[in-house]
Amino acid sequence: MRELPQAIPDVDVLLALQPEELAAKMLFLLRERSEDKFYAYNLSNELWSALPDQVGYPRNREGEVDLAIREAFAWLEAQGLVVPAEGLNGQNGWRVLSRRARALEDEAQFADYASARLLPRALLHPRISTAAWLPFMRGAYATAVFEAMREVEIAVREGAGYAKGEHGVAMVRRAFHKDAGPLTDKNAEEAEREALSALFAGAIGSYKNPHSHRHVPLDDPTEAAEIVMLASHLLRIVEARAAPDASEAGQ
Numbered sequence: 535m536r537e538l539p540q541a542i543p544d545v546d547v548l549l550a551l552q553p554e555e556l557a558a559k560m561l562f563l564l565r566e567r568s569e570d571k572f573y574a575y576n577l578s579n580e581l582w583s584a585l586p587d588q589v590g591y592p593r594n595r596e597g598e599v600d601l602a603i604r605e606a607f608a609w610l611e612a613q614g615l616v617v618p619a620e621g622l623n624g625q626n627g628w629r630v631l632s633r634r635a636r637a638l639e640d641e642a643q644f645a646d647y648a649s650a651r652l653l654p655r656a657l658l659h660p661r662i663s664t665a666a667w668l669p670f671m672r673g674a675y676a677t678a679v680f681e682a683m684r685e686v687e688i689a690v691r692e693g694a695g696y697a698k699g700e701h702g703v704a705m706v707r708r709a710f711h712k713d714a715g716p717l718t719d720k721n722a723e724e725a726e727r728e729a730l731s732a733l734f735a736g737a738i739g740s741y742k743n744p745h746s747h748r749h750v751p752l753d754d755p756t757e758a759a760e761i762v763m764l765a766s767h768l769l770r771i772v773e774a775r776a777a778p779d780a781s782e783a784g785q
Contacts, residue, residue, distance in 0.1 A: 535603060536580040537563040538591075545591045549598055556606035558644045561615060561635060571619045571630045578603050610635075653759040659769040661685045666762050675758035682765035683742030689769050690734065693717055693776030703739045710734050717775040730771070737768060 541559055542548045548556065564572060578600040581590060591599050610616040615635040618624030638644050655667045662682045670678035691700050694709035694716045709717045710731035718727050741761050752758055 535577045545595050553605040553609040557609045560606050571628050574627050574629045659766040661769055676752040679741055679758055679761045682762045686765050686768045687738055689772045693772045703735045706734045706738050707731055
């Protein structure tokens, strides 16, 4: 990729980048090209076919550089940011940038997109695999967190067999009360029962209620992903504790 030595002059810096980090550099360099398609297998060759007086990387690092470029390009393809060109061109190795790749405004937005991939849908509890995952992937992080924690609140209410009007921190504390809570594990140590009650109440109070009552800034995808994964974990706990017919009793 002929533009790389100008963008990243130090070969050691280039090789220290993770595939997704180098991919970000390559993506925006490709966007600056005048041609709308490129031949994937030529990206490495462009570096080493430069004239002797042009800036480049040391020849003895060629194998390392080529591998880094291939890894970054493979990452772009895996994320759907680079796709085959139309027709025979695509079948013969020509690639173009996808609509999403062209919509990314800068490397900061690219970083947000890359972070969003840290929330694998398959790892989420079924109750939030759509409700929270879709807004998360669209960048609506506050909405994703609210939907995830709302499902936790609903699951606790249903699992405890409470009426539909029950909600909030007080309801959660009652459901996991260390002595009388329908979702508490009587076989666990008292300290563990109290801790679990506090965990659920703290999650609902900290991450669900604020987003219900006011606009709370949440623009860090990594933070949002961590909260959604916490909600998924809490849902699995409720699922394990709830009696088989508890959800029906609350309807």
